[in-house]
Amino acid sequence: MQAQEVKQIIESQLDGCSVYPAGEGCDFQVTVVGDLFAGLTPVKKQQLVYQCLQQHIASGAIHALTIKTYTPEQWQTLQS
Template sequence: MQAEDVAKILTDSLPDCEVSVAGEGNHFQLTVVGEVFEGLSSVKRQQKVYACLNSYIADGTIHAITMKTYTPSEWQKNS
């Protein structure tokens, strides 16, 4: 799987989010920014992202993910 494939899966599943994906093979680093994360704990945010990728993780297509999730205001402060 390529980073572009992972990005498409996430943008299709989380359409109002900005998604950046790096990596290749079955290891990826994700940055996801969206209002959908407003008021959610970091665990709940990760669960939202993992839910989009669960079938690929379960079948071994994706082995490892490192992710950072932000609301738009958090992203502005951190960038």
């Protein structure tokens, strides 16, 4: 699996989100930015992203996944 595939899977399931993937093979890191994360607990945010990739994790196509989530405002602050 490629990082671009991971990006497409997440973006197709989480409307309005931007995904910044890294990694290769079966080890990936994703940063996901979207308004849907506003007001959610850290666990709920991770669950939303994890659900998108669950079948790929179960199949072993993804072995390790690091998830970071931000609202657009939080992301903008980090980029400054």
